[in-house]
Amino acid sequence: MQSIKVADYLNHRPVTFKQDMRVESAVEKLLQSGQSGGPVIDEARRVIGFLSEQDCLKKMLEATYQNESHSVVSDVMTKEPLCVKREDSIVQMADLMICNKPKVYPVVDDEGRLLGVISRANVLLALDKHLHDAYVSGHRYV
Template sequence: MKAKDIMVKKVITVHKNDTIAQIAKVLVDQAISGVPVVDDEGSLVGIVSEGDLLHKGTTPRVPSYVNILGAIIYYNGVEQYNADFKKLMAEQAASIMTEKVVSISEEIEIDEIAKLMLQHSIKRIPVVKNNKIIGIISRRDLIKLLIK
């Protein structure tokens, strides 16, 4: 069985210029935990999850550092701090979205999709063709297969 056999074809998306409030409303109204972000041409440019939106209510994780003779040397977490801070200050999808989206083609086998979800700790994978979203698969879609 392949992605095209189980993907949801009517994909809810948001535009990269949509506000945080608009995105939150889509997630709540549609009862989904994440949404792909598209540009003016409809190309996939990112994804926003509930986890991304939670950054709006938190403080950035402070990077690990060591103080040697008065010099602060960061050795872990600077990139994470910068990413957290960017999301904290975000006002639009383009600023809060995860840009490195794991996406698949419609010909990918179901077992490979499950492996990708586990490997990358993600809950949904957009199905794309020529960088345009043609479907989406969530963990729930895979779990439904266990019932059959």
């Protein structure tokens, strides 16, 4: 089970954001992607933050009350997101996700550049597939 790696289940094409993007534009991207959040990246694709639906919800609610919004992603993003490596095990990811709040984690290389993201759904899929494969192979010889 430890041999199942993040690299085998990560989403290579996640929704991403730039720090100077308006929050309203970021919300549109989130809604179109169906993801609950995504990494904020710089010009070199290094992860500099993370933007979640929850981050946007607060700003959008404030904008509704004020009837205007001037916020950009850098105003609301999480500044030091939890990132993981492609070599990390799915079991480690599951443990991390049980103890921490994020539903989506950026997957980065050694320089902090974005390779993709892994979500709770990706981890559940990996665990389910492993358990199913173990069940099938365990009964194949009975």
